[in-house]
């Protein structure tokens with residue numbers, strides 16, 4: 167069974183995003199970009215299935231500008247067998263990405279797609295579910311455990327209030343939550359080896375997919391600022407403030 | 416304009432989240448219907464009928480809908496969608512699970528986690544862990560929207576008298592099936608709706624100390640317990656305690672952060688709280704930048720003293 171893992175190139179999670187001066191978007195120029203952390207977890211899950219003999223091939227895919235090749239090379243260094251870039255300069259929204267991935271699924275025929283539950287840039291939390299819907303497949307989002315069986319999988323999901331376990335029919339789309347695994351780091355020899363692994367480039371046009379954005383971004387802005395407060399000296403002063411100033415207890 | 420609000424419930428109780436979503440629907444304007452989908456949930460539909468501003472409650476019941484699985488929920492909502500200009504639900508684990516499926520099947524964009532209605536086709540939503548707010552306009556005929564409940568004040572529970580209509584539940588897609596459910600039993604208020612939240616981080620050091628120090632404090636304040644990702648990853652508390660960008664979003668009257676550094680991903684989930692208290696031994700911890708009242712000190716001394724003084 168092939169496993170497809172979509173990976174996104176995002177602003178590194180250690181960097182605080184700021185609006186551009188003209189409010190037209192978020193400032194990214196010159197800032198460190200990394201693989202979306204949830205996609206690292208998805209990669210790790212797929213690689214472990216390959217190592218455990220349950221997956222035959224791990225294919226990393228990314229949609230976006232040429233710079234995404236860097237993210238795909240990281241995926242290859244982590245253990246993906248090959249990579250596909252769907253290259254475009256057009257701003258991609260989740261529905262468009264889901265359509266591109268659907269076209270890639272038709273080409274590659276994976277038995278499982280593992281993706282991150284959300285990208286930490288747009289925080290949309292949509293693409294995996296959308297892909298699953300477009301394919302008419304089952305889905306299991308927010309996975310903290312995946313157990314592959316014959317034609318089915320058991321997936322434990324992080325939900326409000328606890329954990330839910332689903333039995334899903336394969337092929338399926340599974341999205342990862344934080345507790346699924348701890349992703350490995352790419353080693354230097356593997357980074358070298360990754361340079362020789364195949365990386366194919368396609369375009370939305372060659373896949374026949376309409377990627378026109380549906381949402382128009384009108385502006386981005388800093389959220390309402392929170393007034394900084396004070397430091398209190400001790401528990402007694404804290405209690406006094408909570409009772410008499412804030413009146414919350 | 417007619418808006419369908421999909422209710423959040425557990426087949427027994429209508430969750431407060433629904434009343435926050437209704438406030439967002441009211442801000443959009445137009446006629447409002449509520450869909451209650453589940454099994455043996457007629458009582459939930461009755462509660463929904465009393466919600467103010469709702470003209471009609473639509474009730475769909477079947478075994479296939481009992482656990483609100485994404486495939487079956489989406490099929491139902493998609494079937495009802497042509498009657499509506501907007502589909503709204505809470506940006507909860509459930510809403511996030513099925514709404515994108517609905518949007519994709521309708522070939523429309525989803526607008527996730529809105530915090531403001533700017534116009535019936537224009538919404539503001541946080542991106543990049545809430546560091547930035549984006550205002551977006553949708554050109555789609557049907558707007559599929561999930562709502563950040565903490566950003567909209569809940570409407571009251573009563574005041575309305577909606578009609579009740581039964582709708583066909585639809586057949587089971589058979590794509591997935593719930594085989595297990597492990598809910599964390601707790602007598603505490605729900606994290607998302609609690610008036611007071613006591614949250615612990617890596618500074619607590621162990622599961623034992625987390626409960627020994629924070630439970631008595633939460634008991635005194637009738638508070639819900641929350642946690643940072645580090646505390647969850649370290650196994651101090653279950654995963655659904657996590658507050659933050661990729662966990663729960665909370666906005667209680669009082670949020671007490673104990674041994675939490677204040678990473679941007681954590682702040683994303685709590686910085687809309689009315690009053691924030693931070694207890695941390697590091698005077699430079701970023702949590703102090705958002706705290707109304709900061710207390711620099713060792714939590715092992717401060718927390719028991721605070722609990723004793725309450």
Ligand SMILES: Cc1cc2nc3c(=O)[nH]c(=O)nc-3n(C[C@H](O)[C@H](O)[C@H](O)COP(=O)(O)OP(=O)(O)OC[C@H]3O[C@@H](n4cnc5c(N)ncnc54)[C@H](O)[C@@H]3O)c2cc1C
Nearest residue numbers: 616617618643644645659660661662674676680681696714
């Ligand atoms: C993709 C992604 C998603 C994430 N999502 C979330 C999320 O949703 N929620 C979240 O919380 N984090 C999230 N994080 C993690 C986040 O970046 C931080 O790592 C995390 O919030 C840190 O938790 P902490 O503050 O408990 O731990 P630390 O940063 O280690 O802070 C511990 C604090 O405890 C204090 N302390 C230690 N001992 C004592 C003592 N005796 N008395 C008083 N103070 C003491 C220290 O001074 C320190 O400030 C995410 C990260 C990534 C990459």
